[in-house]
Amino acid sequence: MALTPGTRVRAGGGVTASPPARRRRRGIGWAQRLEIAALSGPAVLMFVGFVITPVVMAAYYGFYRWKGFGVPTNFVGFDNYVTILQDKLFHEALWHNAQIVVLSLALQGPIALGLALLLNRRMRGQSIIRVLIFVPYVIAEVIVGTAFALLLQAGGAVNGVLRSIGLGGLAADWLADPDLSLWTLMMILTWKYVGFAVILFLAGMQNIPEELSEAAAIDGASYWQTQWRITLPLLAPTIRIWGFLSVIGALQLFDLVYIIWGQYVASTAGTSTMATYMVSEGRNAGNYGYGNAVAVVLFSVSMFIALIYQRFVLRRDNQHGQ
Amino acid sequence: MASDSRRGNPAVYAAVLALIGLMLGPVLYIIVGGFRTNSQITTDPAGLPDPWQFGNYTDVLASSVFWRQVGNSTIAAGVTTAGVVTLGVMASYVLARYRFRGRGALYALFAAGLMFPITVAITPLYILIKNLGLVNTLPGVILPQIAFGLPTTIIILVPFLRAIPREIEEAAAIDRCSRLGFFWRMVLPLSVPGLITTGILAFINSWNSYLLPLFILNDQDSFTLPLGVQAFTSQYSVDTAKVLAFTSLSMIPALVFFSLFERRIVGGLTGAVKG
Numbered sequence: 001m002a003l004t005p006g007t008r009v010r011a012g013g014g015v016t017a018s019p020p021a022r023r024r025r026r027g028i029g030w031a032q033r034l035e036i037a038a039l040s041g042p043a044v045l046m047f048v049g050f051v052i053t054p055v056v057m058a059a060y061y062g063f064y065r066w067k068g069f070g071v072p073t074n075f076v077g078f079d080n081y082v083t084i085l086q087d088k089l090f091h092e093a094l095w096h097n098a099q100i101v102v103l104s105l106a107l108q109g110p111i112a113l114g115l116a117l118l119l120n121r122r123m124r125g126q127s128i129i130r131v132l133i134f135v136p137y138v139i140a141e142v143i144v145g146t147a148f149a150l151l152l153q154a155g156g157a158v159n160g161v162l163r164s165i166g167l168g169g170l171a172a173d174w175l176a177d178p179d180l181s182l183w184t185l186m187m188i189l190t191w192k193y194v195g196f197a198v199i200l201f202l203a204g205m206q207n208i209p210e211e212l213s214e215a216a217a218i219d220g221a222s223y224w225q226t227q228w229r230i231t232l233p234l235l236a237p238t239i240r241i242w243g244f245l246s247v248i249g250a251l252q253l254f255d256l257v258y259i260i261w262g263q264y265v266a267s268t269a270g271t272s273t274m275a276t277y278m279v280s281e282g283r284n285a286g287n288y289g290y291g292n293a294v295a296v297v298l299f300s301v302s303m304f305i306a307l308i309y310q311r312f313v314l315r316r317d318n319q320h321g322q
Numbered sequence: 323m324a325s326d327s328r329r330g331n332p333a334v335y336a337a338v339l340a341l342i343g344l345m346l347g348p349v350l351y352i353i354v355g356g357f358r359t360n361s362q363i364t365t366d367p368a369g370l371p372d373p374w375q376f377g378n379y380t381d382v383l384a385s386s387v388f389w390r391q392v393g394n395s396t397i398a399a400g401v402t403t404a405g406v407v408t409l410g411v412m413a414s415y416v417l418a419r420y421r422f423r424g425r426g427a428l429y430a431l432f433a434a435g436l437m438f439p440i441t442v443a444i445t446p447l448y449i450l451i452k453n454l455g456l457v458n459t460l461p462g463v464i465l466p467q468i469a470f471g472l473p474t475t476i477i478i479l480v481p482f483l484r485a486i487p488r489e490i491e492e493a494a495a496i497d498r499c500s501r502l503g504f505f506w507r508m509v510l511p512l513s514v515p516g517l518i519t520t521g522i523l524a525f526i527n528s529w530n531s532y533l534l535p536l537f538i539l540n541d542q543d544s545f546t547l548p549l550g551v552q553a554f555t556s557q558y559s560v561d562t563a564k565v566l567a568f569t570s571l572s573m574i575p576a577l578v579f580f581s582l583f584e585r586r587i588v589g590g591l592t593g594a595v596k597g
Contacts, residue, residue, distance in 0.1 A: 035501055036416050040428065043413035043472055046405075050469035051435055054446035061446060068449060118337060131584045132342050135349060138580040140530035142548040143573050146555055147348045150355075150562060157351060160367035191345070252441040255532045259552065275441045282445050283537065291445040299442045306437045 055299060058292040066289035080293035089267055090294075093277040094301075096182065096270065101250040101305075103186050104193075105243060111190065112197030113239075117227060119198065120205050130202070137195040145259030148188050149175065175260065178270040185271050188256060193249070197242050204238030205231060240313050247309060251302045254279070274298045349573075356567030363562050378567035388568065390543065391550035396575075398460050398467070398535075398546055399528035405468035406524040407517050410475030411483075415505055417476065418483035419491070429480070435473035440466065440534055448537040458541040467528050475520040482516035483509060522583045529576045547572040 062080055064072035084090050119129060136144065151157045152174040159171035174184045208231060216226045254275035261271050278298060282291015355363060356378050357371040382388050417429050440447070447466055448457075456462030486509060494504040510517075532548045539545055545553065554568045 032420065032501070033422075036420055036422055039412040039505075040416040043409040043432075043476075044428070046409060046465070046469040047432065047435065047472050050447065050450070050466045051438070051443060054443040054450055055438070057450065058443070058446040061449070068452075115341065118334065118341075121334065127584075129338060129342065131581055133345055134580065134584065135577065136345055138526055138530075138576050139349065139573050140532070140548050140551075140576065142530070142532050142551045143352070143569050144348070146551060146565065146569050147352050150566070151348060151351060155364075155367065157367040191348070195345070248437055248439070252439050254441050259532070278441075278445065283448070288445065288449065295442055295445045299438070302438065302442065 055295075058295045058299070060292075061289055062293035062296045064289040065287075067286055068288035072289060074289075076289070080290050081297070083290070084294055084297055089272070089281075090274070090277055092267065092270075093272045093274050097251055097253070097273050099182060100186070100189070100253060100273070101247050104189060104246050104250045107186060107190050108194050108197050108246065109239070109243070112194050112201055112242075113232075115194070115198045116201035116205060117231070119202060130199070133198055134195040136192050137199075139192075141192075141255035142259055144188065144192055145256050149260050152184060176265075176269055178268070181261070181269040181271050185257065185260075188260075189250075189253075192256070193246075197246070200238055200242050201235060204235045208234045244306070244309055244314060247305060248302060251305065252298070274301070352566050352573075353570045356563060356570050358563055360561060360563050375563070378564045379571065381564060382568045382571055387542075387550070387554075388571070391545050391547045391572075392575075394460060394544060395529055395546040395548075398463050399525045401460075401464045402467040402471065402528040403521050403525045405464065406471035406475050407521045409468065410472055410479055410520060411510070411513065411517060413472070414476050414479035414483050415509060418480045419486075419501075419509075429476075432473050432476045435470070436477060440470050440531075444533055444537055447534075451538055456538070458539055458544045460544065462538040463531075463535055463546070466534060467524075467531065471524045471527065474523060478520050478523075479513065479516050482513055486512055518583060522579055525579060526576050529579075 061072060063075060063077060065074040065076045065079070066072035115133065119126065119133070154173050154176075158174065162171045172180055174180055212230050212234075213226045216230055221229070252275055253273045257271050257273055257276050258279065261269050261276075267277075274294070275298065278291055278294040282288060282294055285291075354371060357374045357376065358369075359375050362369065362371065413432070417425060417432075451457055451462045451466070454462070456465070490508055490512075491504055494508055499507065530548060531546075535546050535549050539549060542553070551569055551572055555565050558564050
């Protein structure tokens with residue numbers, strides 16, 4: 001809620017639990033302005049300096065062919081963007097991103113919901129289970145990537161286990177086979193990030209008053225009816241927020257792909273993303289102008305999808321939020 | 323409450339056990355694999371150590387490279403955490419308890435930052451850091467991490483600080499306590515749980531961060547652990563057992579921190595979801 005001219009509203013609108021009038025009667029005083037500036041200034045400066053400025057600078061650098069040294073001089077207009085939009089490698093990366101966005105929602109959402117319902121029951125050892133399910137989320141991407149690269153390589157432990165239990169037919173080249181690699185990636189992503197969704201959902205479920213399901217139980221509703229009619233609808237805002245974070249994360253996916261598949265293999269194995277494309281074609285190739293242009297495209301795609309999501313999915317939630 | 327009729331359902335427990343196995347399997351593989359020899363790993367990739375080897379772990383623990391990377395990671399994560407929490411709570415206090423023109427816009431600015439992880443800004447950010455002469459230094463990693471950590475911190479802390487009852491502030495004002503005095507003496511102590519939540523999140527994020535150090539730190543001496551793990555993996559690509567030992571030792575701090583404060587994190591997220 002953005003109340004416009006501060007205290008004027010306050011002075012007239014004593015209806016809404018207004019702050020004590022004894023402090024200040026009119027306008028925001030200088031002392032208060034100074035406090036606001038001193039308290040929020042450092043955070044704003046850092047944020048503008050290291051978050052906003054780079055994004056703005058990317059738009060500028062993106063118009064140059066530039067190797068990253070000195071002031072960019074070789075202005076090429078929209079050439080970089082034309083190249084990006086015509087590059088088959090970028091199309092593939094974009095397509096992979098699109099699949100990862102959809103599959104992340106479709107796989108992690110239901111799994112996390114099921115797990116949260118399971119863990120929302122009272123049972124012994126509940127708190128330790130909650131810790132354990134969050135463990136993959138807390139482990140660094142580098143470690144997860146290293147571990148899965150070893151586990152899933154052709155002679156790795158996963159194929160070893162499959163062979164030793166007589167399922168050798170299922171053994172596969174999980175990482176290099178282009179038909180499989182995206183699914184392998186999705187499995188790893190689910191393993192890594194489902195705990196975050198579970199924790200969010202559990203937190204949301206704790207905000208649902210217990211009286212509601214008790215009342216439903218008195219009315220003879222079964223466990224599943226209660227979950228379907230009460231828990232799920234009341235959890236919807238949490239699910240929508242998670243969906244938003246998941247989509248943004250999937251669009252910007254970099255670490256795990258880059259660590260497991262490396263910059264060159266990713267495109268042939270069919271797991272490259274816009275971000276790995278940006279790093280390999282930009283920084284690793286020394287073409288900083290081009291890399292910045294890719295960053296702008298990545299930013300625009302994310303922004304576009306974020307706005308669509310805000311407009312059509314989160315709109316209902318924003319009305320009573322900030 | 324405690325007398326839930328479903329509490330002893332064996333099917334639920336079986337499902338939960340299977341789940342735990344799936345979640346922990348890869349982690350256990352790393353830890354246990356570090357106790358094996360390479361020939362054990364080659365002949366039976368999924369077996370147990372036989373006999374147990376401690377050499378891999380002791381080798382890693384005796385190497386100066388490992389400890390230097392632990393030091394770099396600790397400094398980076400510690401300073402980042404302190405910076406994010408300090409700047410975050412100050413800005414959150416303004417957003418939660420002052421009324422002024424542009425407050426909504428300020429909040430929206432930080433909230434928008436939530437939409438854009440560091441990936442989008444990394445290429446120009448690298449150039450900015452290079453122009454500041456901070457390549458291969460820890461401040462070159464710490465400053466951007468503080469900036470990118472602010473949105474989450476502020477989103478979590480604002481509802482927290484707003485929940486502090488007005489009456490306390492009024493009582494403080496009657497006692498001639500200034501707004502800043504109120505912030506220092508009342509708000510900070512009352513918001514310790516929120517500060518811990520955001521601090522832990524910032525610490526773990528920094529400890530695990532990969533993309534930013536990958537761009538900024540090119541010099542082996544300045545490597546943090548994630549870069550170290552990767553360098554170690556490619557350097558000793560034939561010595562799988564040692565890679566596993568190195569990897570499992572490097573994930574311990576984040577795990578310890580998390581398990582100590584798991585309740586706080588879940589509690590903090592609950593507040594944020596509600597807010």
